Amino acid sequence: MKQHTIGFIGAGNMAGAILNGALQSGIFKGEQICIFDVLEEKCRPFAQKGVVVCGSSIELIKKCDMVVLAVKPQIYPGVLEEIKETVTNQHVLISIAAGISTGYIQSAIGFECKVVRVMPNTPLLLGCGATALSKCACVTDSEFQIVSRLFSACGIVEILPESQMNAIIAVHGSSPAYVYRLAKAVIDGAVQQGIDSQVAAKLFIQTIKGSAMMLEQSGQTPDELIQMVASPGGTTLAALREMDETGFDESIQKAMEACTKRAEELGK
Template identity: 50%
Template sequence: MEFQKVGFIGGGNMTSAIVCGVVQANTFPADHIYVFDIHQEKRENLHRKAGVLTVNSALDLVRTCDIIFLAVKPQSFPEMLSEIRPAVNETKTLVSIAAGISSESITGALACSCPVIRAMPNTPLLLGKGATAVCRTRNVTDLAYQLVLNLFSSCGIVSQIVESQMDAVISVNGSSPAYIYLFAKAVIESAQKQGIEPGISLPLFCQTLEGSAKMLLDSGNTPDELIRKVSSKGGTTIAALDVLKKSQFEKVIDAAMKACTERAIELGK
């Protein structure tokens, strides 16, 4: 990999997950990574944790770096794009990880046909278990695109999609860790009510989640087939599944995912 200079505008949780994950995987040198955040303590924290370099403004970062990750909240995009506009040109590749912000709206605000990659990562990147959806738009060079793919794949899996899928994919991998944490919280709290302390239920359930995910990926069975393999007529699993079905569990998940997508679309307006 050719080590270009990579910058991150925004030093929040996602930047921390990406930067720390990449540095821990030893796939990209920390002294080629730059971070700017309006909060100095966030910049200093990432410097301490990952050894990356910091700058004092978003404009300085864009002037310094070849590939720039736009990692601020969608609501902050107009102000941020206005600030960096003087330094952006066709040689700079922008990587947006913001929900709902299209590549066209980015290049339009910058009045520049600069290359834009959109990505939707998730926080398990920090542990090398991330899942990132990536979309390549026009003008992106093979070198820049491969570097971005390498960054994300060094700490998880990468799926390449088209831009029209970006809003919906957030509900699949971007926001879904929170659904899983909520599910785990409910299981652990129910177990505690039944006399099983979290010190026992948490590792048991986490291993069950990991094993079940592995079964989904590697067994060759569909989700319905795997459910049947766990269920026996008149057994305990059927009793639990009956409650979930009566509560319209699948419809609730569908509604939650649609709400996630709709919010992404709203953020892009």
């Protein structure tokens, strides 16, 4: 089987999470991994793990056949311009940026290069991530399998058509922030009622974990689980009624629409 080498352009949060998954799972060894960042100090922790640090994105493209584009979407035009003369039809470009489509990358590179579009999330940092993947027709099944195994090493993966890759960001890419916002609101609410913030945080974090396990393992729908909590004439119903009145569901759905709209703007 062909031995692949993987490179990361950008050594930020997501690159670090994916790279650690690659090393820990043994899918790639240190010497099969390259990294480049405009801020050299960002690469230092990876050099200590035996990863090869490159002096430019062009050097990295020459050394690797799989390349994760791990920079912010706004940086993509510059990076694609820089690497376009070096990318060949043997490279697989792995794009993790919000909103950047396969067509966008192929048009910037100048031919129908191989692209796997990926949407990960920050819990990948703990090996507990969720990733959506979409492949273009020119990527082979065995190349796609390697990319899929790479992200599986950091959590769960789902394969989606590219047409859904913008909308899915609201579901798992950006949504960790909604969960943290909910946690913050609950902890602030507890403090307003005289409870110590650390005690509230401890109890609520465990509640998030437990509720996630109930959603995953009980076989019951969110509505059935809500019913299990909400006693007739009880406290939960009083809380839920208030959430209905202030438009909680609509607020979340509007936030998701804004997320997708922004992804579409970033890809223009």
